[in-house]
Amino acid sequence: MNFEYLMPTRIINKKGVSSNIGYYAKDYHLKHVLIISDKGVEKAGLLTNIYSSLYDYQIEYETFYDVKPNPRDTDCNRIASEFNNKPIDAIIAIGGGSVIDTAKAVSILCTNQGVIKDYEGMSLAEKPPLPILCIPTTAGTGSEVTCWSVITDTTNHYKMGIGDYRIIPKLALLDVELTQSLPAPVAASTGLDALTHAIEAYTCQIANPITDGLALHAIKLIKENLAEAVNNRNEEARENMLIASLMAGIAFGNADTAGVHCISEAIGGKYDTPHGVANAVFLPYMFHHNMEANFKRHAEVGFALGVDSDKSVEEAANETVEILLRLNQKFHIPLFKELENVDQSDFQQLAETAVQSSSNPNNAKEMTVSDYVKVLEKAYRNSLNLNTDSK
Numbered sequence: 001m002n003f004e005y006l007m008p009t010r011i012i013n014k015k016g017v018s019s020n021i022g023y024y025a026k027d028y029h030l031k032h033v034l035i036i037s038d039k040g041v042e043k044a045g046l047l048t049n050i051y052s053s054l055y056d057y058q059i060e061y062e063t064f065y066d067v068k069p070n071p072r073d074t075d076c077n078r079i080a081s082e083f084n085n086k087p088i089d090a091i092i093a094i095g096g097g098s099v100i101d102t103a104k105a106v107s108i109l110c111t112n113q114g115v116i117k118d119y120e121g122m123s124l125a126e127k128p129p130l131p132i133l134c135i136p137t138t139a140g141t142g143s144e145v146t147c148w149s150v151i152t153d154t155t156n157h158y159k160m161g162i163g164d165y166r167i168i169p170k171l172a173l174l175d176v177e178l179t180q181s182l183p184a185p186v187a188a189s190t191g192l193d194a195l196t197h198a199i200e201a202y203t204c205q206i207a208n209p210i211t212d213g214l215a216l217h218a219i220k221l222i223k224e225n226l227a228e229a230v231n232n233r234n235e236e237a238r239e240n241m242l243i244a245s246l247m248a249g250i251a252f253g254n255a256d257t258a259g260v261h262c263i264s265e266a267i268g269g270k271y272d273t274p275h276g277v278a279n280a281v282f283l284p285y286m287f288h289h290n291m292e293a294n295f296k297r298h299a300e301v302g303f304a305l306g307v308d309s310d311k312s313v314e315e316a317a318n319e320t321v322e323i324l325l326r327l328n329q330k331f332h333i334p335l336f337k338e339l340e341n342v343d344q345s346d347f348q349q350l351a352e353t354a355v356q357s358s359s360n361p362n363n364a365k366e367m368t369v370s371d372y373v374k375v376l377e378k379a380y381r382n383s384l385n386l387n388t389d390s391k
């Protein structure tokens with residue numbers, strides 16, 4: 001049982017804490033920051049308190065709030081070239097995963113030469129990236145506590161993984177007030193992304209006892225709070241979802257994601273499908289494909305989701321697939337064949353992209369190109385024969 005665990009992010013969970021960002025920036029001796037965000041956050045008025053707090057603490061700031069979903073390499077390169085002649089000493093990211101991942105990419109490019117494609121892989125930046133302080137406004141990404149930035153290669157239409165332990169944010173402020181305006185479909189799909197992180201962290205081949213504890217508790221919190229957070233915007237439920245998302249982020253950041261993310265990132269790179277939706281679509285199918293590799297672990301996911309503990313591990317794992325399918329129906333997640341632009345003639349290429357993901361070797365079950373094609377076809381036909389068809 002050899003493992004490594006790293007969690008350098010200072011985490012503060014407190015309602016209203018984001019309005020005090022200037023205090024924390026001062027605490028890190030920052031003088032001039034770049035705020036990266038998106039138009040939704042800006043339109044919701046969530047940046048106003050950030051600006052005034054920085055002003056109160058006499059911290060100069062630049063702003064960029066035009067990050068798009070599924071962030072693109074071209075945008076990261078453009079932001080860095082626009083701001084890297086300014087004396088910026090840190091980046092404040094306020095938004096969902098796309099914003100935080102963009103901030104991570106820009107943090108590398110602000111101190112290193114070249115374009116973001118040059119840093120695809122692990123720890124390729126020569127100079128330390130700019131420090132990042134972040135304020136997540138969705139409960140799903142976990143990017144506030146991970147060393148990964150996922151950026152779309154717009155030339156080759158796939159998602160690159162840029163990893164570096166120095167891009168793990170220094171500070172994550174969890175402020176439930178910022179999730180109040182999140183539209184229900186976004187709250188649902190990002191919440192299911194967090195569930196996917198927790199399940200993949202628990203069932204992948206490099207799970208460890210610390211990530212297991214985080215992942216199982218995250219699954220339990222998501223089971224208990226996702227519906228209330230989505231349907232009723234209940235404040236306690238939204239806060240619990242922020243915590244669940246963060247715990248799932250620490251779990252997969254120290255274990256890994258697996259086959260669901262391998263497929264969903266291929267899908268996102270090809271069709272621009274929102275990340276949380278793509279994960280939710282494939283989670284039941286990949287879980288079903290994987291469960292025979294370790295029925296016990298897959299059953300334990302089910303027990304955390306409320307499956308009766310008297311069930312055999314095989315029965316519990318099968319019942320978990322049904323729970324995951326029902327969750328997708330409940331939160332109006334489309335079927336695979338309903339996603340925009342999906343074409344069966346792309347399956348071979350999507351499978352080839354999926355198998356090249358750095359997370360593929362850590363999937364519970366070995367996955368070849370033809371295995372991914374099978375999962376894609378089953379998801380497209382919306383056909384699972386539970387109990388008998390786990391191959």
Ligand SMILES: [Fe+2]
Pocket residue numbers: 141193197261275279
């Ligand atoms: Fe994810």
